[in-house]
Every structure is written in C-alpha cells, then in structure tokens.
Amino acid sequence: MSASIEIPCDITPHPVTGMYNGKFGVWLFLASEVMLFGALFSSYILLRVGAPEAGPLAWPDYRTNHLNVPLATVNTMVLILSSVTVVFAWYYLQLHKFAAARACLLATIGLALVFMVIKYFEYSHKFHDGLYPSTHNFYAVYFTLTGLHGLHVLGGIIVFAYLVGPGAAMWKYNPAKFTNRIECAGLYWHFVDLVWIFLFPSIYLL
Amino acid sequence: MSFATPEDARKHRNIYLAVLVALAVLTGVTVLVAQMHFLSTPMAVAVALLVACIKGGLVASFFMHLISEKTTLYGILVICVVFFFVLLLLPLATEFTNVST
Missing domain, CATH: 1.20.5 (Single alpha-helices involved in coiled-coils or other helix-helix interfaces)
Structure with a gap:
C-alpha cells in the first residue's frame, strides 16, 4: 500500500507569509548567509583598520597587493551576465518556453564555469608567487572571502546542472513547481552575484 | 509572481536589460574611479561602497524581485x-x- 502526502503551499502562497514555502525558506537561508559574509567582512575591517602603517605587516595597497584587477573586472561582468541569464530562464518559463529557459540555464552554467576558470588562474598565479593565506593577513582575507564565494559558485553550478539535467523532468508533470524551483535557485544565484558586487571593490580596488 | 499580459512580460524583459546595462556602466565607473587614483582614500572608499550599494540595490530590487515582494x-x-x-x-x-x- 502506498500513500502520497501532499506538501502544503509548495506552489500556492502560504496565507501567513504570502509566498510559497520554498521561496520563504530560500529567503531565510539567504538571511543567514548575509550573517556569514557579514562576520567575514567585519573581520576584514578589523584586520585592515588594525594593521600597522608601515613595515611587513602593513596592509598592501593596489601597487603591492599582486591582485589582477582586469581579470576580476571580467569576472564581475561574467557574474552579472549569469544573473541576467538566470532571470531570463525564469522569464521564459513564465512564458512556457522551456527550450529558451534551458538555453539560459546552460548559459548560466557556462558563465559560472568561466568564473571558476578565471579564479583558478588568479589563485595559481598567487601560489606561483609564493602568496598563501599564511603569508599575510591580507591574503588570509583574500583567500577566505573569495574561496568561500567560489564554493558558493560551485554549489550554484551543481544546483543548475541538476535542474537542467534530471531535475528538468518535473517540467513535464508539474511546470508551476519547476518554475518555482528555478526562481529559488535564481534567488540564491543573485545573492552570490550580490556578494561579489561588494567583494570586488572591497578586496581588489580599495 | 507571474506576467498578467504579454505587455507586462515585455516590460519585465526591458527592465532586466536596462538593469544589465546599468550594472555594466556602474562596474566601469567603480574600476575607473579606483584606477585613476584622483580621490583621497576615504573618498575612494565612500564612492566604491556607494556604487556597490546602488548595484546591489538594482540586483535585489529587479532580479530578485524584492521591489514587488x-x-x-x-x-x-x-x-x-x-x-x-x-x-x-x-x-x-x-x-x-x-x-x-
């Protein structure tokens, strides 16, 4: 004997929150992510403000920090473009154009992979120059913040790969729920973009 | 959130494209201001964070649809x-x- 249990409010809005449960859950998750990155940004400020003015422990500026601003600028544009492709995936699903939505999701995965490849080149250049998290507080902050962000990008790639691959079967029997899943994954991806928008000037430019 | 009419959908598409252009321009402004080094450090920090806040606001408001939540x-x-x-x-x-x- 088998019985299926109906999960409440996975498509229709919950009467209290005004949105479906999945979306509300993702927003709560993102709120906790703000706290996580907030704590790291706070540590960054503390370390930077507390660094001595001169000497080996002085905070490196744009002339001495070995960071590749052109590459990071390209990465910023890549992430912004990937945010646009995600929002267009959701847009096309709303219009019931699954093929176009799928193409947008594939473009998102492609752009996310480009981001990771550029990050790989950035990191390998640092390691080649003998710059590790243990070298200086600046590199500890750089590797921690960009590394954690990179892990989030990797997580996004896995989620989108599932939604384009085996997860896409849901579109055939429950298109509304599939569209909601894309919206939730999109919210997460936009947050990843949002974090980079603040990371980029804070680490690379200031 | 869903589109009530084809006109509504078109409006959303145009907004997404306008936000993309705005984000690209603002990224250019951030890099330009930082690379020209014509501002004092506190001023450069203020400008960079202000531009980042505007960019973040655009992403949250229009891509994450916070404006209509x-x-x-x-x-x-x-x-x-x-x-x-x-x-x-x-x-x-x-x-x-x-x-x-």
Whole structure:
C-alpha cells in the first residue's frame, strides 16, 4: 500500500507569509548567509583598520597587493551576465518556453564555469608567487572571502546542472513547481552575484 | 509572481536589460574611479561602497524581485540588515575597548 502526502503551499502562497514555502525558506537561508559574509567582512575591517602603517605587516595597497584587477573586472561582468541569464530562464518559463529557459540555464552554467576558470588562474598565479593565506593577513582575507564565494559558485553550478539535467523532468508533470524551483535557485544565484558586487571593490580596488 | 499580459512580460524583459546595462556602466565607473587614483582614500572608499550599494540595490530590487515582494519578507530582511550592521560595527566596539584600557 502506498500513500502520497501532499506538501502544503509548495506552489500556492502560504496565507501567513504570502509566498510559497520554498521561496520563504530560500529567503531565510539567504538571511543567514548575509550573517556569514557579514562576520567575514567585519573581520576584514578589523584586520585592515588594525594593521600597522608601515613595515611587513602593513596592509598592501593596489601597487603591492599582486591582485589582477582586469581579470576580476571580467569576472564581475561574467557574474552579472549569469544573473541576467538566470532571470531570463525564469522569464521564459513564465512564458512556457522551456527550450529558451534551458538555453539560459546552460548559459548560466557556462558563465559560472568561466568564473571558476578565471579564479583558478588568479589563485595559481598567487601560489606561483609564493602568496598563501599564511603569508599575510591580507591574503588570509583574500583567500577566505573569495574561496568561500567560489564554493558558493560551485554549489550554484551543481544546483543548475541538476535542474537542467534530471531535475528538468518535473517540467513535464508539474511546470508551476519547476518554475518555482528555478526562481529559488535564481534567488540564491543573485545573492552570490550580490556578494561579489561588494567583494570586488572591497578586496581588489580599495 | 507571474506576467498578467504579454505587455507586462515585455516590460519585465526591458527592465532586466536596462538593469544589465546599468550594472555594466556602474562596474566601469567603480574600476575607473579606483584606477585613476584622483580621490583621497576615504573618498575612494565612500564612492566604491556607494556604487556597490546602488548595484546591489538594482540586483535585489529587479532580479530578485524584492521591489514587488510581500511585506512579511521586508520585516525579516530589515532585522537581517540591522544585525548585519551590528556585525560591521563590532570592530568599532573593540576600538572603544582599546581606548579605555
């Protein structure tokens, strides 16, 4: 004997929150992510403000920090473009154009992979120059913040790969729920973009 | 959120494209201001963070559709923002401790 249990409010809005449960859950998750990155940004400020003015422990500026601003600028544009492709995936699903939505999701995965490849080149250049998290507080902050962000990008790639691959079967029997899943994954991806928008000037430019 | 009419869908598509252009321009402005080094450090920090806040606002408002979300969510996010600033201001508290000891 088998019985299926109906999960409440996975498509229709919950009467209290005004949105479906999945979306509300993702927003709560993102709120906790703000706290996580907030704590790291706070540590960054503390370390930077507390660094001595001169000497080996002085905070490196744009002339001495070995960071590749052109590459990071390209990465910023890549992430912004990937945010646009995600929002267009959701847009096309709303219009019931699954093929176009799928193409947008594939473009998102492609752009996310480009981001990771550029990050790989950035990191390998640092390691080649003998710059590790243990070298200086600046590199500890750089590797921690960009590394954690990179892990989030990797997580996004896995989620989108599932939604384009085996997860896409849901579109055939429950298109509304599939569209909601894309919206939730999109919210997460936009947050990843949002974090980079603040990371980029804070680490690379200031 | 869904589109009521084809006109509504077109409007959304145009907004997404306009936000893309705005984000690209603002990224250019951030890099240009930082690379030209014509501003003092505090001024450069203020400009970079202001531009980042505008870019973040655009992403949150239009890509994450926060502009048309329910008020329940705003309440949660306000609490989140308050505690985020508490976290950012914690280093300041340690500075006060240093002064008093």
